[in-house]
Amino acid sequence: MSSEFEVLKQHIIELEVENAEIPELRKKLAEIPELRKKLAEVEARNLQNDNTSNNILSNFNSGAVHHEKPLEEKEMDSFLLEAHKKIVSSEIKQCNKEKKLHTESMTSSGQEAAKQSG
Structure with a gap:
């Protein structure tokens, strides 16, 4: 139990x-x-x-x-950019050419002045 x-x-x-x-x-x-x-x-x-x-x-x-931009616009932008680069490049060349001519003329006029003095 x-x-x-x-x-x-x-x-x-x-x-x-x-x-x-x-x-x-x-x-x-x-x-x-x-x-x-x-x-x-x-x-x-x-x-x-x-x-x-x-x-x-x-x-x-x-x-x-x-x-x-559409393809035509992209092509136009590319063309204009290249044209701008060419223009800037030719302006730089022209400026350098003018500097060279100026330097040469200064040098030659300095030599002439030295010859006349001497």
Whole structure:
């Protein structure tokens, strides 16, 4: 009888432990709908952010297309740039030529003055 009593006592203890877990499980169970609602809100915001990001990228990309020059314009710009470089180059050559002539004339006039003095 005493062993039967011990078995029942042990069984009661096990049931009390299980019963102690029930309120905690009920609390967690009650949180599930709230967590699902929050998850849905987060997913909706995430979807909104994705759409906003896609719109921004789409607008950015479409803006970049509008700013692209046609091939004819690019070719014209390239031609004008090369022509400008040639003009500047010839102006520099002309300036250097004039400096050289000026230096030579100064040198020759200095030599003539020295001959006349001497």
